[in-house]
Amino acid sequence: MLSRVAESLFWMSRYFERAENTARFLDVNFNLLLDLNKITPIENPNYWVALILVTSDKDRFNNLYSEYSAQSVTDYLVFNKNNPNSIISSIGLARENARSIIESISSEMWEQVNNLYHYLQNITPQFVHNDPYSFYKEIKNASHLFQGITDNTFSHNEGWDFIQIAKYLERSDNIARLIDVKYHMLLSEAQSQPEIVEGSEDIIQWMAVLKSCSALEAFRKVYLSKIDPDNILQFLILNRTFPRSINFSVCAAEDALWRISGSSRHRYVNNADRLIGKIEAELSYTAMEDIYAKGLHTYLEDLEQRLVKVGEQVHLTYFAYHTPDIESSDIAEALPFTGVAGGRPNWSQAQQHQQQQ
Amino acid sequence: MSRFFERYEADTSHFFDEVIAPDGIPRSHYDKLLHRFGKFSIDDVKARREVVNIFFRNQGITFTVYGEEEGVERIFPFDLIPRVVPANEWHTIEKGLVQRITALNEFLYDIYHTQKILKDKIIPPELILGSQHFRREFVGVTPPLGVYIHVTGSDIIRDREGNYLVLEDNLRTPSGVSYMLQNRQAMKRAFPVLFDKYKIRPIENYPQELLRTLQEITPNSRREPNVVVLTPGIYNSAYFEHSFLARQMGVELTEGKDLVVNDNKVYTRTTRGLERVDVIYRRVDDAFLDPLVFRPDSKLGVAGLVNAYRKGNVTLANAIGTGVADDKVIYSFVPAIIKYYLGEDPILQNVPTWLASNPSDLKYILENLGSLVVKAANESGGYGMLIGPESTIEQQENFAELIVANPRNYIAQPTISLSRHPSFYNDTDLYGCHIDLRPYVLYGKTVTIVPGGLTRVALKRGSLVVNSSQGGGSKDTWVVDE
Numbered sequence: 001m002l003s004r005v006a007e008s009l010f011w012m013s014r015y016f017e018r019a020e021n022t023a024r025f026l027d028v029n030f031n032l033l034l035d036l037n038k039i040t041p042i043e044n045p046n047y048w049v050a051l052i053l054v055t056s057d058k059d060r061f062n063n064l065y066s067e068y069s070a071q072s073v074t075d076y077l078v079f080n081k082n083n084p085n086s087i088i089s090s091i092g093l094a095r096e097n098a099r100s101i102i103e104s105i106s107s108e109m110w111e112q113v114n115n116l117y118h119y120l121q122n123i124t125p126q127f128v129h130n131d132p133y134s135f136y137k138e139i140k141n142a143s144h145l146f147q148g149i150t151d152n153t154f155s156h157n158e159g160w161d162f163i164q165i166a167k168y169l170e171r172s173d174n175i176a177r178l179i180d181v182k183y184h185m186l187l188s189e190a191q192s193q194p195e196i197v198e199g200s201e202d203i204i205q206w207m208a209v210l211k212s213c214s215a216l217e218a219f220r221k222v223y224l225s226k227i228d229p230d231n232i233l234q235f236l237i238l239n240r241t242f243p244r245s246i247n248f249s250v251c252a253a254e255d256a257l258w259r260i261s262g263s264s265r266h267r268y269v270n271n272a273d274r275l276i277g278k279i280e281a282e283l284s285y286t287a288m289e290d291i292y293a294k295g296l297h298t299y300l301e302d303l304e305q306r307l308v309k310v311g312e313q314v315h316l317t318y319f320a321y322h323t324p325d326i327e328s329s330d331i332a333e334a335l336p337f338t339g340v341a342g343g344r345p346n347w348s349q350a351q352q353h354q355q356q357q
Numbered sequence: 358m359s360r361f362f363e364r365y366e367a368d369t370s371h372f373f374d375e376v377i378a379p380d381g382i383p384r385s386h387y388d389k390l391l392h393r394f395g396k397f398s399i400d401d402v403k404a405r406r407e408v409v410n411i412f413f414r415n416q417g418i419t420f421t422v423y424g425e426e427e428g429v430e431r432i433f434p435f436d437l438i439p440r441v442v443p444a445n446e447w448h449t450i451e452k453g454l455v456q457r458i459t460a461l462n463e464f465l466y467d468i469y470h471t472q473k474i475l476k477d478k479i480i481p482p483e484l485i486l487g488s489q490h491f492r493r494e495f496v497g498v499t500p501p502l503g504v505y506i507h508v509t510g511s512d513i514i515r516d517r518e519g520n521y522l523v524l525e526d527n528l529r530t531p532s533g534v535s536y537m538l539q540n541r542q543a544m545k546r547a548f549p550v551l552f553d554k555y556k557i558r559p560i561e562n563y564p565q566e567l568l569r570t571l572q573e574i575t576p577n578s579r580r581e582p583n584v585v586v587l588t589p590g591i592y593n594s595a596y597f598e599h600s601f602l603a604r605q606m607g608v609e610l611t612e613g614k615d616l617v618v619n620d621n622k623v624y625t626r627t628t629r630g631l632e633r634v635d636v637i638y639r640r641v642d643d644a645f646l647d648p649l650v651f652r653p654d655s656k657l658g659v660a661g662l663v664n665a666y667r668k669g670n671v672t673l674a675n676a677i678g679t680g681v682a683d684d685k686v687i688y689s690f691v692p693a694i695i696k697y698y699l700g701e702d703p704i705l706q707n708v709p710t711w712l713a714s715n716p717s718d719l720k721y722i723l724e725n726l727g728s729l730v731v732k733a734a735n736e737s738g739g740y741g742m743l744i745g746p747e748s749t750i751e752q753q754e755n756f757a758e759l760i761v762a763n764p765r766n767y768i769a770q771p772t773i774s775l776s777r778h779p780s781f782y783n784d785t786d787l788y789g790c791h792i793d794l795r796p797y798v799l800y801g802k803t804v805t806i807v808p809g810g811l812t813r814v815a816l817k818r819g820s821l822v823v824n825s826s827q828g829g830g831s832k833d834t835w836v837v838d839e
Contacts, residue, residue: 003626004615100591103604107416158628260628318628 005104006162007319008097012105012113013150013166015094019087020143021174022077023136025051028181028212030132032205033070048073050184054177055085071129078128087139088120106153109146116142164256165314172249173307175213176300179236182209183297206232213244233296234288246303247283254280257314272313279306361394361402365779365787373519373776374789375440386443386837389554394438402781405547406437412543433536434830436780439544440792440812441555447808447836450513450521453705454796455804456695458509461526461682462800463698465505468681469496479697480690484714487765488687489735490680492643494650498667500676501574502802507674508567508638509798510534510810513705515776522773523705524793526691528683529675530640533831534797535598537811538563538605540833556838558808563797564605566805567638571606573801574672575635582635585609585625587616589641589657599640613641618661623671636672643677685734685768686712709771713764722760722769726753729769731760744821746772775821782816782830791815793823794834808836 029047045068052061052073064082065072080086084093091113098105098113119138128135147167154160182205206229210216213236222239223231239245243252254276258264263273291299367377376387383391394402413432442450467474468485475482485491510531512524541560545552568584575582588599590612603610609625616634617624624631639646645655647663665671681687689710692703711718711729722729726745733741743756760767777789796810812834813823823829 001628002609002611002615003628004612005609006628096591099596102597103600103610 001158003319005101006159008101009104009159009162010166010314010319012094012097012101013163014170015090015097016113016143016146017167017170018085018174019090019094020140021171021178022085022087022090023139024212025054025178025181026074026077026132027136028178028208030136031208031211045069046185050181051077053184054180057083057085074128075125079125091117091120104159106149108149108153112142112146112149116146158260161256161260165253168249168253168256169307169311171244172246172253173304175236175244175246175249176304178209178212179233180297180300182206203227209236215242215244218242230288233291237291238283238286250276250280250283253310260318270313270317272310272317275306275310275313279303279310361397361399362391362779362787366789368777368789372774372789373515373517375776375778375792386441386839390439390441390551393551393554402437406781408547409435409437409543412546413539416539434782434816435540435543436782436790436814436816436830436832437547438779438781438787439833439835440778442809442834442836444836444838446521449704450796451806453521453703454511454798454806456699456701456704457511457523457526457691458506458798458800458804460695460698461528461691462504462506464694465679465682466503469498469678474694474697477697479693480687484686484765485681488681488684490643490678490684492678494663495667495678501576501672504574504800505676505679507570507574507800509800510795511798513794513796514708514773516773519776521705522708523691524708525685526683526688528679530642531795531797532595532598532640533795533811533813534563535601536831537797537809537834540811540831544833555835558836558838560807560809563807564602566799566807567602568606568608570799570801570805571636571638571674574674576669576672577635579635583633584636584638585611585634587611587613587637587639587641589645595640602638613657613659616659616662618659618665621661621665621668621670623659623662623665634671636674638674643680646677680735685732686714686765689768708773711769713760713767713769719760719764722767723757726757728772730772731756731767731769734766734768744772772821775815778814778832780814780816780832788818791821791823792832809834
């Protein structure tokens with residue numbers, strides 16, 4: 001498979017998953033506000049600043065907006081085209097990548113990317129404001145539909161594996177950040193209103209995190225009604241069977257990487273396999289006390305960094321074939337949340353406008 | 358006359374109408390079509406047009422218009438009324454094109470080898486050697502089978518009397534063949550019954566024929582030559598076509614950055630390492646192919662490609678340097694070229710052409726700007742031209758300055774009233790639109806032409822410009838056996 005095609009499959013999948021997760025981030029907040037609006041005023045900026053903090057986008061946000069509010073943060077994360085990770089940008093980039101490999105993907109996949117793209121062109125901020133639930137649900141469903149169509153119309157060979165790697169790397173990174181939203185909320189609340197942190201609000205916040213991972217029901221089946229932070233963290237980080245846990249996602253990414261390279265347990269053939277194998281092995285032998293010993297926030301941040309490294313190695317192993325002149329710092333910049341357009345720089349656009357006979 | 362056609366006004370006193378003869382009677386090869394459409398009301402036809410629109414939208418058949426907001430994609434306008442070409446007329450076109458392409462290929466071989474035609478003073482040498490498309494680096498290089506022009510899309514028009522004339526030979530990277538194929542698919546969806554009534558010659562084998570041609574020109578004896586399509590990228594107006602052809606042929610669609618040259622051999626970069634490439638169907642202009650040889654700022658090309666080509670390790674289709682023969686100045690010499698190499702009279706005539714580089718012609722051009730069509734020698738796509746009767750005095754004065762400053766770059770032709778064909782597009786009524794015809798000619802071991810081609814339609818009422826970039830559309834083209 002052409003390296004460029006593999007790379008575009010990777011980024012198409014990654015941006016689609018990113019859009020879904022951004023919708024989930026915002027959904028956490030709206031869930032919370034619905035549950036908490038008797039206790040906390042809906043415009044409490046603490047809830048909104050957390051969303052910007054976890055996306056590592058504080059500077060870019062502050063250049064564009066003067067305050068953290070439901071309106072500004074929603075605008076930034078959904079509509080803003082200067083934010084490469086906004087839902088509208090992510091889907092635009094997913095589509096751009098799909099368009100560049102339109103002959104390689106199934107026409108049903110293309111139609112689905114295209115449908116969501118055109119749907120978003122017609123959405124107004126007013127619509128999202130009036131009915132956030134429907135809007136985020138639409139994005140999440142569109143993403144599920146895309147993955148379902150992909151599974152059922154696209155051969156499960158190397159190309160499909162690149163789609164899986166991208167999806168699960170992005171997802172595990174995002175779950176870590178989602179849990180971190182809660183951490184940031186606790187932190188900023190402790191600074192402003194120390195008395196709120198304990199008690200039923202805390203549980204409600206954790207339930208919101210579960211809901212936004214579509215995990216509440218699955219969680220209850222395992223832990224019955226014992227909703228306490230320990231169990232929730234254990235479920236979202238270490239559970240091996242729930243598809244929106246970090247451990248599950250890392251295992252799925254590892255499987256896909258191994259299918260491509262032919263690696264197996266105890267024997268790796270490239271650095272991407274080695275790094276993902278290491279993360280997977282550690283997750284398998286980690287208990288909650290190890291995480292607390294390190295500090296939750298530090299643990300998650302460290303995990304995010306290591307996932308970025310896996311992405312870099314996938315790039316070097318499969319996409320950047322025979323171009324050793326690319327420095328890895330450049331690649332790091334083009335990767336997850338800090339990044340810009342994946343894979344496809346626009347410098348050649350003007351030249352591509354050749355006259356056709 | 359049928360219900361649907363009865364309001365159509367042919368205006369046969371000013372134009373050659375494809376359907377209605379000057380005596381007002383429909384031409385016999387349109388009988389069945391008129392009969393069938395006769396059963397339709399305007400609303401029936403509109404309903405079918407909706408079927409076609411959905412087909413095009415779902416297939417993502419769009420093109421990009423330059424100069425508008427970035428990324429504007431439009432559905433290529435499609436006119437529902439098919440054009441019917443009777444078998445005997447097609448026979449003439451086919452024979453004429455084979456003759457013309459064979460002669461042009463011999464001309465290119467000669468120009469890049471002994472240049473006999475220049476020594477015999479049939480064409481002034483300065484016109485060739487000074488052409489911006491003449492690639493002196495390739496003198497003495499022989500492509501496989503001696504073939505330069507593997508894919509051609511000649512533009513053919515009809516004059517007042519209905520004679521088929523060649524307007525342009527597009528010998529570099531002609532586009533539009535995907536529309537020819539998609540138009541046929543759309544018509545089959547919308548009017549399946551019509552296909553029972555006519556014996557329409559099939560065109561669906563074009564991608565296989567193209568692949569066979571490309572495999573025939575492989576530079577080596579490897580059993581399964583690796584063929585790839587090279588596109589400038591997704592922002593190119595014809596990107597849809599590039600990906601469509603790659604998919605139909607089952608070969609890789611590549612961009613310049615997918616290819617790498619090592620030891621004068623060309624490879625694709627794949628997730629499993631490098632894979633050898635034998636034949637490149639390139640849809641990138643010469644100037645962008647290789648930054649080491651042509652434009653050093655090209656981001657679309659492959660460094661070292663030209664040397665690999667010169668060494669005979671890879672074949673490019675079309676060959677480098679074919680533009681020298683489809684220059685609009687050289688066009689005027691094509692009848693002489695046919696006579697010189699084949700000893701035959703041309704079967705398809707040229708449109709009369711005045712060369713601004715010729716002093717007496719220049720005088721005539723400048724005196725008659727209001728009635729002539731002036732074209733830049735090396736532009737395409739309807740850019741860089743002046744249509745005298747539709748222009749303002751100011752535009753004419755601007756063009757006069759351009760012509761005097763660089764006479765080698767301009768030619769003029771009389772304004773030909775292209776033939777008209779009833780069309781049904783945005784209007785609620787049928788109306789006559791000017792059309793041309795672009796058949797696609799493949800040249801490997803033999804010359805192959807799929808019957809028909811792309812009929813382009815100037816959909817703006819009264820407009821003479823059929824290019825898609827200038828508001829043109831297209832219609833299906835049927836070569837029918839009686």
